Amino acid sequence: MSNNPVLEALFNRKSIRKYTGEMPADEIITTIVKAGQQAPFALQLCSLLLSRDRDHNRFRAPLLFTICVDSHRLEAIMERRGWLIAMNDLSLLILGIQDAALMAENMVIAAESLGLGSCFLGNAPYLAEKIVESYRLPKRVFPLVQLTMGYPAENPPPRPRYPLEFTLFEDQYPAFRDALIDRAIASMDEYYLAHDHYRQKKRWIPLEGERAETYTYDNYSWSEHISRKAGQWLPSPEELLQQMKKCGFNISTKDDK
Numbered sequence: 001m002s003n004n005p006v007l008e009a010l011f012n013r014k015s016i017r018k019y020t021g022e023m024p025a026d027e028i029i030t031t032i033v034k035a036g037q038q039a040p041f042a043l044q045l046c047s048l049l050l051s052r053d054r055d056h057n058r059f060r061a062p063l064l065f066t067i068c069v070d071s072h073r074l075e076a077i078m079e080r081r082g083w084l085i086a087m088n089d090l091s092l093l094i095l096g097i098q099d100a101a102l103m104a105e106n107m108v109i110a111a112e113s114l115g116l117g118s119c120f121l122g123n124a125p126y127l128a129e130k131i132v133e134s135y136r137l138p139k140r141v142f143p144l145v146q147l148t149m150g151y152p153a154e155n156p157p158p159r160p161r162y163p164l165e166f167t168l169f170e171d172q173y174p175a176f177r178d179a180l181i182d183r184a185i186a187s188m189d190e191y192y193l194a195h196d197h198y199r200q201k202k203r204w205i206p207l208e209g210e211r212a213e214t215y216t217y218d219n220y221s222w223s224e225h226i227s228r229k230a231g232q233w234l235p236s237p238e239e240l241l242q243q244m245k246k247c248g249f250n251i252s253t254k255d256d257k
Contacts, residue, residue, distance in 0.1 A: 009112040014158045016117025017059045019150035023052065024062060028114055032149075035110035036067075036103040045096035046070055046103050049135050049143075058121060061148035066124060066131060067104045069096030071249075072140040090251040093142070093244070100144045107147065117152035120145060128243040139248030160191045189221035198225065208232050 033048060049066040051057055057064040071092050075085050085092075108118050124131065124143040131143040161167075166184040174180075191197075198204060199217035205228040207213055215224055234240075244251065 005113065006109075009109050012158060013108065013112050014117075014156050015119040016150075016152045016154060016156075017119055017148075018153040019059060019061050019117070019148075020153045021054075022062070022151045024116060024150065028116070029063065031114065032107050032110045032116075036107040039099075039102035039106040041099045041102065042095040043074060044099060045074060045092065046100035046144075047073060047141070048103075049131075049137075057148060058146070059119065059148050061119075062150035063148070065104075065107065065147040065149060066135070066143050067100045067107075067145050067147065068137070069093060069100050069142040069144050070140070071096065072138045075140060088251075089244075089249045093249060093251065096142070097144060104145055104147060107149075111149055115151065116149055118147050118149040120147060125240055125243055129246050132247060137247070142244060142247040142249055160188055163187050185223045189223050192221045193219070197221075205229065205232070 029050075036048070047068050047070040049068065051064040051066075052062065053064075054060045054062060069092075071085070078085060104120070108120075111118050122145060124146045128143050131137070132141075137143075162184050166180060166187075196217075198220050203225070204217075204220065205225060207228070241251065
């Protein structure tokens with residue numbers, strides 16, 4: 001399988017945060033978008049926004065795509081057919097998240113195969129109100145994720161992933177033993193420590209509350225970094241629920257749409 005170009009693109013993908021000044025041709029952009037459209041879907045509950053404004057795009061990327069969960073488009077089709085939406089907003093969002101995420105991944109791999117790099121920006125849902133205003137989005141369109149894209153001006157190595165034994169569970173989900181957890185932690189942390197990643201990037205999440213700091217850049221790595229994110233940030237869903245509601249989605253009751 002070593003000569004399989006699809007697998008090569010998948011295994012070599014990495015996040016690119018530095019781009020050349022070259023703007024991809026319209027033909028390239030169209031090809032990437034069409035590849036995104038060919039992803040598996042539930043209801044095609046997704047649409048794309050595009051910015052070519054490098055001065056405002058993250059990392060000064062030539063392209064910034066925003067992949068949206070889009071019920072507005074579906075409901076326009078339904079209205080023409082004499083239907084009103086009855087599906088609850090939680091189900092719509094779940095199905096739309098599947099559609100939009102698969103579209104985004106197809107676009108990333110298509111771009112990789114064409115010599116472009118990309119980087120996922122996962123905070124789009126928390127910037128929904130700002131994105132709605134910027135693109136004049138109608139109700140029932142929710143920004144899910146953004147992609148910077150362009151020709152790479154850097155070539156970092158692909159970053160590690162958990163070992164298969166911590167990812168693939170056949171027949172039943174296992175009880176995690178300490179040895180397995182430690183191997184999973186080491187599989188991630190050793191790479192970041194070897195590359196002095198967090199010191200070079202000056203990425204450090206301070207501790208909140210009374211927990212005493214015991215780490216330095218010499219031993220602060222991925223597993224501690226990700227634990228501080230999930231262990232301290234966003235304990236309440238209220239901020240995200242409000243962003244969804246401003247986009248016309250209410251996942252609590254059908255009557256509050």
